[in-house]
Amino acid sequence: MGLNERQILILRYLLLKNEAVNYSELSMHCGCSSKTIQRDIKKIEETGKDLAFEIKRNGQGILLECNSEARNRLDELVFSTDSFRSNDSVEDRRNRIYLDLLLNSPNPTSIRSLSEKYFVGSSSIVNDLSAVEQRAQANGLTMKKTREGTYLQGNELLIRNEVAYLLNEIQVGVADVQTAQSRLNKETRMVLEGIYGSDSLASVEQCVSSIEESIDVILSDTYYVNIVTHILIAMERMKNKRFINESNVISEKDRNDVIFHKIKKCVTDFSNQTGIYFPENEVDYIYTHFMGCGVGELPSREVIAQTLQASNREVLSFCNELIQNMEKETSYSFANDSNLFYSLLLHVNSMITRIKYNVRIICLLKEKTIKEYPKMYATVKQVTLELKKKYFKEGFISDDEICYLCLYFQLALEDRKSPRKVLLICSTGVGTSHILKKRVQKVFPDLEITDVISLRQLEKKDLSDIDLIITTVNITKEIQCPSVLVSVLMDQRDIDEVKKAIVIEKKVREC
Template sequence: MYISARERQILETLLTRVEGITVKEIADRIDVSVRTIHRDLKGVEDILKEYDLTLLKKSGSGIQVNGSTESIEELQLFLFNLSHNEYTPEERQTVIFCTLLEATEPIKLISLANDLNVTIATVSNDLTKVEERLNRFDLSLIRKRGYGVEIFGSESSKRRAMSSIISQNVNEFELLSLVRENIQKKSTHQVTSASERLLGLVEKKKLLIVEKVLEEINNELPYSIADSAYIGLVVHLSLAIERIMQGENIQIDQGYLGRLKDTVEYSIAEKIIEKLQKVYEIDIPEAETGYITMHLRGAKLRHDKEFLLEDTSFNIAIKAKSLIDYVEKYLDMDLSNNHSLFQGLVAHLRPALYRIKQHMGISNPLLEKIKSDYSDLFNLVKEGTEKVFPHLTIPDEEVGYLVLHFGSALISRKTKENVKALIICSSGIGTSKMLANRIQQEIPNLKDLQNISLFDIRNYDLREYDLVISTIDSPDLPKDYILVSPILTESEIELIKSRITEQGSQLVTNDNTNVFKDVSLYDTKKTLQKLQNIKEYSDVIVTLLESFEIVEINQDLPIQEVLTTVCQHLNKLDVISEAPRVVSALLEREQIGGLGIPDTSMALFHTRSVHVLKPSFKIINLSNLMSLKGMDQSQIDVDNILLLLSPLNSTQQVLEVLSYISALIIEDEKSVEIFQSKNKNLLSAHLTSKFEQFIYEKINENRSV
């Protein structure tokens, strides 16, 4: 239990004045205001409750501790043995930062000095460092003699700072321990006093309630977010509730709020707010719904499935491709055919660019290690982001995550499949991929690796795996699991190797003496689902290849008439049901942002609609050049329009295949030339060849799951 120096002083004063003492007398003794003592008394009462004691308030005589002699003596012994907290300078500055963010009035330097058991001069020096950190959040420090010190700035900036210092200073396991009691029942991990102080920003019960609400809503998200992002959202919401109850409300631009209302995340944010209002019986302003929407849209994804039919994704795919081109050029290594790298970058960049544009920020606990272990690659990727995103400042934290994706691609190689292992990693796509590939590189017979989240443990039978490797310390894992850092060290590699050697013939995957047991445990239902998935991929591909055609437009028509002509043709083929509705959807999409592909003579028109009956890919060949707005907002002369259509409620398999076509368009210069060639036979052969590779990849993926 964390007890501040002032709470300790109040308790010691109360225990020496058994007959009672006024709040004014306590304030004079400790040299703080009466208001400050009243604010601290809630914490004091919580401490007393731990010892079956209460705070008795008597009119005229003040306040006194009430309870049995044994309980009072037990508390006195606790206070006697309570050592003063020793902080490093960095921890001390963080605690000061935290205290000032919570404060509703100026705080005297003497109060901070007593709380931290240091001199006023030390606190004054620490405040200079704190001031530097405040600037990152558009906050400022007001310091006046006789007035004290306080933070000045907007509520949104204060919350951003609170979330940031919690994520940077409290490790993920400590937060997981709090918000998932069913996973962390008997944590042996010692929470430091500095960490407890930071976690004190939010009442622990609020964290648990908010997490329960989020768990109920989580399945409605159109994507799965990483544990770190999930925890970040829990912290953000808990802070929001705490601050709203204190009367602190956030502001948001109404025009921007209107645009957020059109997103799928906004409706989910509304459901979260509705549930929280019922639980806490409070009114939550609409602006809070907007900020939750922003957090959902800026969340790191847990998986690297990003469908390029989404509004912004194709433009981001072009940027990802440019970044890959830049890096491979300087590494003199071909990365253009690494679809996993491409998908991972697109999936990461979409929320990352949103975070950057909204000044949301992200913490990266691996940053210093990435800079140290992969300094050349880090500098190269950083230079690449400056070239590809000239109008944005990409923070080092984001660059670090991009480096993990490239690092994963560079160390990946085919290995012999022998040992079955489970990797539990909660840091997102890049980290888990890099860890898996590093293990595969260093230990060839560890091929069958599966990455899962700590939150997903309950869905897996850990006994089915030869090895369980985790980046998170958890008492609910098997006794013989291997704890490693997200960036594998040499000693950890040796530990994994020695564990494999120790187990020898006992490995599940090599246990030939119990063949019948293995067969009986074989999951028929799971295998049928895998086969069904492959069949769905194949069916979609066959449909697209059989119906693929190049539509010739030999007149000089505006874009609306071109699309109308083609959609009427598709209506007759029963690909769509209402041509005018589909044309409207395509034109609305063009209004959101340009569809011309930079450095080509092509434009990609795409939509998902209830009026699309089956997936379709067509190329419209124009006899005359047409000027269209490009994805980079420049004007592009186009004579090829690529048309991708998807039913609104398409399966994941349909969306993946259509997204794969989008990715193929910009895969490399040769692919661009083929799509611009207007040669149906050449295009059909190219698509057939690539789809064959795609199916083989999916078969291999399903084998390893």
């Protein structure tokens, strides 16, 4: 039964102490919250059933109990081999080492400490550091090696961006429900709580919510994780007096004063609550990252109008040319789709801020987008990179950014696809057919009801252009399109079955 590095660290600490240890002590030793320690202890207890040891609790804390034979075996497993380790890949370990160095910068980290933390030999750590150095250099950071250990050196803004990007990247592919108290999924929340603590996370989430309410936007989940992570990093780095350099502050002419002062007030309230002072440079930093975040849904017309008014000609021209060039490449008409234009406008406004101030985002749907919409992705990438030469010569547009642009155009296509044609079949009663038709139109307004016929009429009916049949009577005739048997009044179970049939039909259509 595999344990992760932190759980092995807890077990090792309990073995070395050989006395009761409280959760706070373990929390400080492992650099995570007490709640995380409690969850880890439960996992360790499950492992103990197979290895003849127990976790006992008393007034002083928790104590590991086992006989001498079991202790010797446990010592050998924990201190000498990798038998306890979970199935983390080498790449996972290198990501975490990179994160360790970023969070600890500019303080050095020794090879020995990394070897003990990740339970691999020093030669493996040396190889890991070489791989990490290449990644750091590619992102503008330098790795320094001294007698005390290894550390990363570079622009503070770049370090913070790398931390945020890496934290998000570690959680790509996690599909979990959000908690009732948070917009973060459980895995993301556990990671951030483990590093920064539950209280800090809760206060940052409250700060972000107050900013959203103040400037009248709702961030999508990906951007929400991004901004929460950035503020947590800022808090932690400022505790060690790691402020943003003066040269990184956004110029006043590039600031939207109304939005800036609203964000500043929220940050000031947050500072008073946490006791952590945010200097002007840090407020600028939060503003820059918030303005680099896109909204999760189209905001009110008033906000869209403000965005149009605030957008410079370069942004408007870029969006218009992007739409025009996509029309030429795909032969689809996008020019009259106002939702597409406004979505692109809001996104490109934020994208330009990210490009200008080196704010990186990650698209959690990147791999799936490229796989499911290869033609659309390739076309958007080609068109976007051509426009980049004209509008953003010095900027870098990542594949993550291009994937978001691709999704806007794909969604526009999905929205304009011809509605599914549905045939309704009832018994001979005219009254019941009208009831069913009204019910279907109310619950599924996007479906096109082509006709309502009796079962007898079905024998001579051409079904070649029908996507779905909804019927109140059993069909004995063999038909090619899917059908759903429902009651005339269509209860919730009937509605759910129709929804399932629509999903299946959609998948068949896409194939």
